[in-house]
Amino acid sequence: xxxxxxxxxxxxxxxxxxxxxxxxxxxxxxSFAVEQLGDVTLVNLDVKAGDVVVAGKAFGTIESVKTLSDxxxxxxxxxxxxxxxxxxxxxxxxxxxxxxxxxxAIAPSDPKAVEALLDAPAYGEYLKAAxx
Amino acid sequence: MSEAQLRRTSLYERxxxxxxxxxxxxxxxxxVQYTGIVDEHQAVRTAAGLFDxxxxxxxxxxxxxxxxxxxxxxxxxxxxxADGQAMYTCAxxxxxxxxxxxxxxxxxxxxxxxVCNASNREKMVAHFARAAKxxxxxxxxxxxxxxxxxxxxxxxxxxxGAGTEGAPLSALKSFxxxxxxxxxxxxxxxxxxxxxxxxxxxxxAWEDAPTLWGALIEAGRPLGLRPVxxxxxxxxxxxxxxxxxxxxxxxxxxxxxxxxxxxxxxxKGDFIGRAALMEIKGRPLPRKLVGFEMTGRGVARHGYxxxxxxxxxxxxxxxxxxxxxxxxxxxxxxxxxxxxxxxDIRRKFxxxxxxxxxxxxxxxxxxxxxxK
Numbered sequence: 001x002x003x004x005x006x007x008x009x010x011x012x013x014x015x016x017x018x019x020x021x022x023x024x025x026x027x028x029x030x031s032f033a034v035e036q037l038g039d040v041t042l043v044n045l046d047v048k049a050g051d052v053v054v055a056g057k058a059f060g061t062i063e064s065v066k067t068l069s070d071x072x073x074x075x076x077x078x079x080x081x082x083x084x085x086x087x088x089x090x091x092x093x094x095x096x097x098x099x100x101x102x103x104x105a106i107a108p109s110d111p112k113a114v115e116a117l118l119d120a121p122a123y124g125e126y127l128k129a130a131x132x
Numbered sequence: 133m134s135e136a137q138l139r140r141t142s143l144y145e146r147x148x149x150x151x152x153x154x155x156x157x158x159x160x161x162x163x164v165q166y167t168g169i170v171d172e173h174q175a176v177r178t179a180a181g182l183f184d185x186x187x188x189x190x191x192x193x194x195x196x197x198x199x200x201x202x203x204x205x206x207x208x209x210x211x212x213x214a215d216g217q218a219m220y221t222c223a224x225x226x227x228x229x230x231x232x233x234x235x236x237x238x239x240x241x242x243x244x245x246x247v248c249n250a251s252n253r254e255k256m257v258a259h260f261a262r263a264a265k266x267x268x269x270x271x272x273x274x275x276x277x278x279x280x281x282x283x284x285x286x287x288x289x290x291x292x293g294a295g296t297e298g299a300p301l302s303a304l305k306s307f308x309x310x311x312x313x314x315x316x317x318x319x320x321x322x323x324x325x326x327x328x329x330x331x332x333x334x335x336x337a338w339e340d341a342p343t344l345w346g347a348l349i350e351a352g353r354p355l356g357l358r359p360v361x362x363x364x365x366x367x368x369x370x371x372x373x374x375x376x377x378x379x380x381x382x383x384x385x386x387x388x389x390x391x392x393x394x395x396x397x398x399x400k401g402d403f404i405g406r407a408a409l410m411e412i413k414g415r416p417l418p419r420k421l422v423g424f425e426m427t428g429r430g431v432a433r434h435g436y437x438x439x440x441x442x443x444x445x446x447x448x449x450x451x452x453x454x455x456x457x458x459x460x461x462x463x464x465x466x467x468x469x470x471x472x473x474x475x476d477i478r479r480k481f482x483x484x485x486x487x488x489x490x491x492x493x494x495x496x497x498x499x500x501x502x503x504k
Contacts, residue, residue, distance in 0.1 A: 038363070039170040041457040041464075042431060061486075063431045065169040065457050066363050068486075 004031055006098055010074070010114050011123035017098065018074040020114050021105075025075055028102045029062070029093065032127055037064035040093040043086040045071075045103060051079045053106060055113065060103070062093070074117055077108040141186035142278055142341045150349075150359050158250040160187040163361040172364035173459040176327055177502075179356030180284035182348055183365060185333070186341060189253035190277040191246040191260050195268035202244050205263050206236060207387060207409070209400040213238040218307045218322055221395045222387045223259065228408030230381045230390070232256050235324060237309060242268075245335075247279070249377045263404075278341035282348060283331035283368075285502075286355045291321075291332070293351030301332060315347030326365065328372025328500055370465065371458050371500035373423055379434050380421060380453040380467050388412050389469070390421045391497075419450065420475040423497035425463045430483065430490030431455060432466035437484040440474065442491070449474060452483060461499045470494070 009017040015033035019026040034040070042063035053059045053073035060071040082104050086092060092101040108114060118126060138161045147154065152163035163184065165172065175181050193201055203210040208221035218237040222230050232252040237245040248256040257272045264270035282290060288302040294315040301312065301321055309322035319336035336344050349359065360368075366376070373391075375381045381390045388396065388409065398410050426432060432455030437448045455466030466483070474481060477496055482489040 038165060039168055039457075042429065044429070063457070065367060065459070066164075068431065068433060 005120040005124055007120045009098070010117035010119060011126075012072065012074045012117055013126060014072045016072055016074050018114050018117055019102075023107060024080055024105045025077070025108050025114055026102050026105045027074055028097055029071065030123075031097055033069075034093055034097045037062065037067065037069065037093075039065045040090045041065060043090045043093060043103070045082045045086065047079045047082060047104060049079055049081060053077060053079060053104070062090075071103060073104075073106065075106060075108045075113040076110070077106040079104055080107050081105040139187075141184055142338050143184045143186065143280075143345050146342055146345055147184065147359070152359070152361060155362070157362055158187060160250060162187060163359070165361040165363045166359045169361075169363040169367060170459045172358050172360040173367050175356060175358035176284045176329055176360060176364065176368055177460050178285065179358075180282060180286040180290050180331070180352050181327070181358050181360035181364070182345065182352065183281040183283065183360050184278075184341075184345070185281050186278040186338070187250040188279055189246075189248040189250060189256060189272070189274045190279070190335070191248060191257060192271045192273050193244045193246070193260065193264055193268050194242055194271075196242055198242050198244050198264075198268040199238070201260075201263050201267050202236060202246070203400070204403050205260060206234065207397065207403060207405065208236070208395040209397040210236055210238070210244075211400065215240050216308055216310055218309055218324060219395075220307075222381075222392055223256070224387065224405030224409065225383065226405055226408060228386045228405040228412055229383045230377070230385055230387060230392075231259060231383065233375060233377055233381060233392075235322075237322065245273075251378055276338050278336050278338050278344075279333060280336070280341060280345055280348070281325055281327075281331065281333045283325045283327040283329045283360075284357070285330060286352075286357070287329075287331040289355055290348055290352040290357055293355070294347045295351075304332070315344060315351075317344040317347070319344060326372075326374055327368040328374070328498065329368075329502055366454075367456050367459055370454050370456055370467070371460055371498065373467070373497040373499060376454060385421075385469075386412055389417055389419055417472050419469045420472050421453065421467055422470050422475045422494045423465065423467055423499060424481075424492045425461075425465050425495050425499075426483065426490060426492050427480070428491035430485040430488060431457060431464045432468070432483040432485065432490075432492065436486075438468050438470060438492075439482040439484055439489060442482050442489040446482065446489070448484070449481070455483075458499055463499075465495075465499050466492070467497075
């Protein structure tokens with residue numbers, strides 16, 4: 001599962017990914033999280049453009065057949081966009097978790113905050129350690 | 133419970149070979165899913181699925197007085213069973229609440245098998261042993277007995293493919309069983325299940341289970357059979373409105389309010405809990421276990437409160453006991469206890485999904501019924 005971690009992303013121990021871009025951080029959940037969830041049936045993004053999110057705090061929930069999980073903001077900032085496609089197509093999370101199933105774009109209050117997150121090798125190591 | 137104490141069935145290695153994800157369940161390491169809950173669920177509805185349920189308890193009562201002991205412990209009328217016939221029942225305590233739900237098998241007049249939930253095994257062993265003392269023999273055969281469930285419309289094609297001796301097992305009537313050989317393995321298939329589909333549950337010796345399992349997987353592969361884990365087992369049973377002990381029923385619930393009044397035969401003679409159950413039946417029921425579907429966006433889960441309104445001043449009126457997306461029904465469904473006055477079909481109420489009050493409506497059950 002770890003060999004497919006995109007190298008351009010940063011990761012959290014809650015299994016969110018963060019893609020740094022021009023003035024924004026795009027956020028989603030990792031393939032490991034998707035594997036653990038199984039078939040995703042509902043994505044509830046509880047924020048809209050303009051809302052403030054806080055690193056480590058929930059911005060929504062995701063439901064699979066078996067369970068419900070919180071979605072945590074990897075960085076603090078203001079929400080720029082949310083992915084409305086997930087409302088009607090939660091299965092995108094299973095199909096393309098690093099692409100079409102992005103969840104929110106955040107304008108970070110601290111542009112450097114994303115660098116404090118795990119890089120791909122470090123997240124890979126974290127997953128390996130957690131498996132034992 | 134620490135992992136060191138978890139037990140494994142004789143099929144554990146097979147599950148790993150098939151790519152199962154293993155989770156702790158009732159003291160066992162059991163497969164929760166192989167290919168995915170929805171995929172496995174659909175395989176059972178459209179083709180066939182194979183389940184390892186060897187963790188369940190098998191208790192044997194034998195001797196001249198065994199039928200009387202069994203009948204005194206369970207709420208259903210065991211005296212109505214013929215040889216080779218089984219029935220679903222509850223066992224209650226003196227308060228009329230549910231100790232366990234069981235299937236009782238009458239092999240002969242003086243040889244009975246009881247299948248109990250894994251989570252209740254120790255309790256039920258003690259309960260039946262106490263009832264049997266000085267009256268008949270009692271033996272906990274769980275450690276020597278494996279149980280494999282084969283469920284789905286193509287189950288009997290799978291059995292034929294695996295090779296059975298004697299009359300085809302499709303000749304077994306519902307809730308009947310007999311001794312047989314499947315793929316050369318001595319076993320006892322029973323036409324019972326926990327999915328809402330046709331099929332069998334097959335008892336065999338603990339050490340023979342891998343042979344039988346392997347033969348059924350092989351015979352089923354071209355027919356679309358999948359191994360099925362506890363995840364899909366739960367969605368399948370919920371769509372069929374089959375109770376799950378520890379979720380929908382337990383020692384705080386009675387069979388009448390749980391919709392299991394059909395297995396309580398107070399007229400059959402004395403049994404444990406009879407007086408309490410007669411009293412419960414003689415009074416208006418304060419609450420009922422109802423089926424519901426979510427009409428708003430949300431999934432009800434076990435333990436979520438049920439409310440009579442969506443505003444903060446609304447009252448908490450009940451509790452969700454089971455809830456999940458339902459793959460065949462295509463809705464988010466659930467079971468929960470509501471006041472009898474709110475239990476009518478189409479009645480609207482709200483589920484407190486972690487602080488979000490999501491609308492739901494009472495619906496008729498089962499949510500899913502197979503075409504005959």
